[in-house]
Amino acid sequence: MTPLSILELVRITEGTDARGALDNARDLAAHAEGWGYRRLWVAEHHNMPGIASAATAVVVAHIAAGTSTIRVGSGGIMLPNHAPYVIAEQFGTLARLFPGRIDLGLGRAPGTDQHTLRALRRPPEAAETFPQDVLELQAFLAPAVPGQRIQAVPAAGTEVPLWILGSSNFGAMLAAELGLPYAFASHFAPDLLLSALHLYRTRFKPSAQLDRPYAMVGVNIIAAETDAEARRLATTQQMAFANIFRGARGLGRPPIDDIESYWSPMEKAQAMRMLARSIVGSPATVRAGMESLVAETGADELMIVSDVYDHAARLRSFQLIAGRQ
Structure with a gap:
C-alpha cells in the first residue's frame, strides 16, 4: 500500500483559538501514529489569522513531544525568509531532541504577503538564491570538517533529510539536480502535477541522501x-x-x-x-x-x-x- 502522510494546517477556526489549534494538531498526530501514517508536516505561513504554524520549528517540537514514532517536519519552511544557518540550528536541535523523526521540507515561496516579508527583514529577491541556500543548509547539517570556522551547533552531523517542495517545474528540476525527494503541492496547484513529476523522474541524479527518485503528491x-x-x-x-x-x-x-x-x-x-x-x-x-x-x-x-x-x-x-x- 502507498504510504500515507498528513499536512496539518493548524487551522484556527471560529470555534477554536490558536492554543486549541496547536493542541488539536498534536492530538491528530497521536491518533495518526496509531493509524499507520508515516509523517505529519506543518507549513510556514505568516500574517494569516486562520493558521497557527508561523513559528514552524516550535510547532514541530510541540507535536513531536506528544508522539513517539511518527515522523514530524515542515511542509515546508519557506527558506527565502531565513538565513540557512538559523534553520540548520533549529532543525538540528529538533533532530537531537527527536532522533530519526525529523524532516525538513523546503519551499521557495514567501508564504505570506510583501508587507510581511519586509517585517521578516528579508528582501523579495531572496528567492533567487534558493538553490544556493539549500546547499548551504545541507552543508551546515553535514558532519563538520577540520578547519570549519562556522558550525551550526548542535546541528552538524545530524544530516536531517531535506525535501524540495513545489507547485511548478522549478522545484522538480532542483530536486532532481540535487538528488532530493520531491513533494508536489497538487492540493492547491494541480495544473503542473504530471509534467513536474515527469521532469523530476527523468532528470534525477542520485545523491548521498537518495539513490532513486521519490515523489510525494499532496492531495x-x-x-x-x-x-x-x-x-x-x-x-x-x-x-x-x-x-x-x-x-x-x-x-x-x-x-x-x-x-x-x-x-x-x-x-x-x-x-x-x-x-x-x-x-x-x-x-x-x-x-x-x-x-x-x-x-x-x-x-x-x-x-x-x-x-x-x-x-x-x-x-x-x-x-x-x-x-x-
Whole structure:
C-alpha cells in the first residue's frame, strides 16, 4: 500500500483559538501514529489569522513531544525568509531532541504577503538564491570538517533529510539536480502535477541522501460515512478558497448545506480549478480515488490535507482514509 502522510494546517477556526489549534494538531498526530501514517508536516505561513504554524520549528517540537514514532517536519519552511544557518540550528536541535523523526521540507515561496516579508527583514529577491541556500543548509547539517570556522551547533552531523517542495517545474528540476525527494503541492496547484513529476523522474541524479527518485503528491481528501456528508464537510475548505479570492482570509468556518449560496460563479470556477484533484466521499469513494491517483501519478507517498472544521469529524476523516473503521 502507498504510504500515507498528513499536512496539518493548524487551522484556527471560529470555534477554536490558536492554543486549541496547536493542541488539536498534536492530538491528530497521536491518533495518526496509531493509524499507520508515516509523517505529519506543518507549513510556514505568516500574517494569516486562520493558521497557527508561523513559528514552524516550535510547532514541530510541540507535536513531536506528544508522539513517539511518527515522523514530524515542515511542509515546508519557506527558506527565502531565513538565513540557512538559523534553520540548520533549529532543525538540528529538533533532530537531537527527536532522533530519526525529523524532516525538513523546503519551499521557495514567501508564504505570506510583501508587507510581511519586509517585517521578516528579508528582501523579495531572496528567492533567487534558493538553490544556493539549500546547499548551504545541507552543508551546515553535514558532519563538520577540520578547519570549519562556522558550525551550526548542535546541528552538524545530524544530516536531517531535506525535501524540495513545489507547485511548478522549478522545484522538480532542483530536486532532481540535487538528488532530493520531491513533494508536489497538487492540493492547491494541480495544473503542473504530471509534467513536474515527469521532469523530476527523468532528470534525477542520485545523491548521498537518495539513490532513486521519490515523489510525494499532496492531495485534499475528506472522508465521512456517506458521500453526502463528506461533501457537506468539504464546504469548509471551499469557503476558505472563496475567501482567498475575496481578499478576506479569516478563521475556518463550519460547513454549510448549500455552497452555491456562498460563492459566485467566478469564485466557484477559481476554487474548483485549485481543488480539481480533491477526493471527497465515503470510504469506498475515497479508496477508489486514491487508487486512481496513485495509478496515474506513480506517487511513492500521498500527503493528505483533510480540512474539516470539527476536530472529531477531522479525526474520523483521517481514520477512514487510513482504512481504519
